[in-house]
Amino acid sequence: MTHKVLLLPGDGIGPEIAAQAARLLKACQEAGLDIEVEEGLVGGCAYDVHGEPLPAETLEKAKAASAILLGAVGGPKWDKLEDLSKRPEKGLLGLRKNLGLFGNLRPAMLYPQLASASSLKPELVAGLDIMIVRELTGGIYFGQPRGIEVRNGERVGFNTYIYSESEIERIGRVAFEMAQKRGKKLCSVDKANVLEVTILWREVMERLAPEYPDVELSHMYVDNAAMQLVRAPKQFDVVVTGNMFGDILSDAAAMLTGSIGMLPSASLNESGQGMYEPCHGSAPDIAGQNIANPLAMMLSVAMMLRYSLNETAMAERIEAAVGSVLDEGLRTADIASEGTRRVSTVEMGDAVLAAF
Amino acid sequence: MTHKVLLLPGDGIGPEIAAQAARLLKACQEAGLDIEVEEGLVGGCAYDVHGEPLPAETLEKAKAASAILLGAVGGPKWDKLEDLSKRPEKGLLGLRKNLGLFGNLRPAMLYPQLASASSLKPELVAGLDIMIVRELTGGIYFGQPRGIEVRNGERVGFNTYIYSESEIERIGRVAFEMAQKRGKKLCSVDKANVLEVTILWREVMERLAPEYPDVELSHMYVDNAAMQLVRAPKQFDVVVTGNMFGDILSDAAAMLTGSIGMLPSASLNESGQGMYEPCHGSAPDIAGQNIANPLAMMLSVAMMLRYSLNETAMAERIEAAVGSVLDEGLRTADIASEGTRRVSTVEMGDAVLAAF
Ligand SMILES: CC(C)[C@H](C(=O)O)[C@@H](O)C(=O)O
Ligand SMILES: CC(C)[C@H](C(=O)O)[C@@H](O)C(=O)O
Numbered sequence: 271m272t273h274k275v276l277l278l279p280g281d282g283i284g285p286e287i288a289a290q291a292a293r294l295l296k297a298c299q300e301a302g303l304d305i306e307v308e309e310g311l312v313g314g315c316a317y318d319v320h321g322e323p324l325p326a327e328t329l330e331k332a333k334a335a336s337a338i339l340l341g342a343v344g345g346p347k348w349d350k351l352e353d354l355s356k357r358p359e360k361g362l363l364g365l366r367k368n369l370g371l372f373g374n375l376r377p378a379m380l381y382p383q384l385a386s387a388s389s390l391k392p393e394l395v396a397g398l399d400i401m402i403v404r405e406l407t408g409g410i411y412f413g414q415p416r417g418i419e420v421r422n423g424e425r426v427g428f429n430t431y432i433y434s435e436s437e438i439e440r441i442g443r444v445a446f447e448m449a450q451k452r453g454k455k456l457c458s459v460d461k462a463n464v465l466e467v468t469i470l471w472r473e474v475m476e477r478l479a480p481e482y483p484d485v486e487l488s489h490m491y492v493d494n495a496a497m498q499l500v501r502a503p504k505q506f507d508v509v510v511t512g513n514m515f516g517d518i519l520s521d522a523a524a525m526l527t528g529s530i531g532m533l534p535s536a537s538l539n540e541s542g543q544g545m546y547e548p549c550h551g552s553a554p555d556i557a558g559q560n561i562a563n564p565l566a567m568m569l570s571v572a573m574m575l576r577y578s579l580n581e582t583a584m585a586e587r588i589e590a591a592v593g594s595v596l597d598e599g600l601r602t603a604d605i606a607s608e609g610t611r612r613v614s615t616v617e618m619g620d621a622v623l624a625a626f
Numbered sequence: 627m628t629h630k631v632l633l634l635p636g637d638g639i640g641p642e643i644a645a646q647a648a649r650l651l652k653a654c655q656e657a658g659l660d661i662e663v664e665e666g667l668v669g670g671c672a673y674d675v676h677g678e679p680l681p682a683e684t685l686e687k688a689k690a691a692s693a694i695l696l697g698a699v700g701g702p703k704w705d706k707l708e709d710l711s712k713r714p715e716k717g718l719l720g721l722r723k724n725l726g727l728f729g730n731l732r733p734a735m736l737y738p739q740l741a742s743a744s745s746l747k748p749e750l751v752a753g754l755d756i757m758i759v760r761e762l763t764g765g766i767y768f769g770q771p772r773g774i775e776v777r778n779g780e781r782v783g784f785n786t787y788i789y790s791e792s793e794i795e796r797i798g799r800v801a802f803e804m805a806q807k808r809g810k811k812l813c814s815v816d817k818a819n820v821l822e823v824t825i826l827w828r829e830v831m832e833r834l835a836p837e838y839p840d841v842e843l844s845h846m847y848v849d850n851a852a853m854q855l856v857r858a859p860k861q862f863d864v865v866v867t868g869n870m871f872g873d874i875l876s877d878a879a880a881m882l883t884g885s886i887g888m889l890p891s892a893s894l895n896e897s898g899q900g901m902y903e904p905c906h907g908s909a910p911d912i913a914g915q916n917i918a919n920p921l922a923m924m925l926s927v928a929m930m931l932r933y934s935l936n937e938t939a940m941a942e943r944i945e946a947a948v949g950s951v952l953d954e955g956l957r958t959a960d961i962a963s964e965g966t967r968r969v970s971t972v973e974m975g976d977a978v979l980a981a982f
Contacts, residue, residue, distance in 0.1 A: 428822065463715045
């Protein structure tokens, strides 16, 4: 069966890195992968053309696809849009919500070749390999009621942090299963000493634990988790948390590696359909200069092959190609260091393709 | 006028470090400071005696005091209390709320003598000096409605993240004024691309800015702030944010110094009354062993002298005493390194008093 893959380049450096992913997809096809690739608009570029960050046409294509590859969305051009619902970010949030992509996998791993890029002392991050499992379609991102209104003569802004047992259970199972496939340690992050919603969160995680007797479950308050990530990040294997805490902690964890330009992510729904994107943003300040790092985007292709298309061998070929390019000493500006060769976005794409 | 100071040792290592603060207060009295010191119970120890983490008697004493010195609250002994309202943390939250201590100042500064304790590379943290201004009596910590209830046949947990314009303005002014006294840079942290409550937050900060023309205001999303703290923490001078984000970011920032056992904090209300406490917790695992670091607690006394009692000179004497003790190479276990002399809690107290 031919899988449909939807490529959404988006804004900023999105189109440049997506172009390298497109070349890689073509190489995979030539190597026998049975996919059909379509493109679409999302984010600011979609707003510019259709007046909507998530046009109906894009959403239809997304629903029909086995997997979506997204570059990045957003930029200063659209930051002043008064109507929040038109902002590029809403295109991304709309895709997550409409496709039910509740399970966000954000690996933070350190490539040994890039150990010196971390701001942490080498011994603290050598071999770092954390998987953050973030709930992506609930919590305070989508909770109702929300808004800004006048109460007692002044404006108040409010949002609702809410989770149901079934939402927590669903993401909990993803995390426990992930831990089973990895180091068998799961740390659930909450703020159960203050927030009722996370008391329920902790309770559901506890209830699931006996079903995964090989996984060691622990709990940590979010403030402590933020500290422990800085102090001793290697204590973590799999971390599971809600949408907001996951947003914060996964970015902190990614930055520990010093090379966020290397990190892909996956967002999955219940039927295994997934959206794959780099952990980094649209970096408008360097857009159009052919200097962005395309590796997180190319590794997102590998993650897609593994999680949505079940093509583990081809995923490994891509990962090996990236590894050998790093071994050769090729570096885009963001990961450059002394004694390495600085290359452009396209040159990095060339090198990965040559090694594939 | 004689100032009343209320000392609340609390739980875990609280009593041990509070004992050193009490000695320091006595030394200040001998040096001419006109204060009267009382003690009281809060947290788990208060629950054990009165069945309440914040007994009425303690609250009365707190209201009557010019300043409160708190050790730390909480511990595993009380973690299983079903009724959240009886947990030690609620004693702390109750004090904050009842006294209106909305302005939480959390400095994260690196003592040059302790530079090697940081997990970050020395060049990234040398000279680090950030002041996090956290709103402490509003936001999701206190928002209504909140709870766990059955909806559509299953339980849901929910909390409300809410701020009014006047609450935002009040903490904004504290932060702008702090920036004026420091490096004149203020970074307001929000998630205005997703949360309405923080759109209002950003708008109010923008509205205040023209009144402080010497301060450069910037905005940052909370996920990016968590990354930037790891990547390049010295870019920050004063950071202002809400209760929840402040909890997370201030702990991460404190940990960057590698010596959270050194950091005091202040929580102020509109009349300048304040509560002062270490940034670290009650560390139940090392309680009763005479090894905890009393310096954050002793520096909390200095912060109290500066912010609530207007005794800048005496505050500086304490800070200088701590500096000279570090210069001499004395270290408690948490900040010990090669070539330094390891001392106990009491010995560290002795040394500060001798240098005072
Ligand atoms: C762009 C933004 C809405 C998004 C989020 O907060 O989820 C991003 O930060 C992310 O983590 O994917
Ligand atoms: C103990 C807890 C309720 C408290 C908080 O979350 O505010 C603590 O983490 C702090 O930062 O002072």
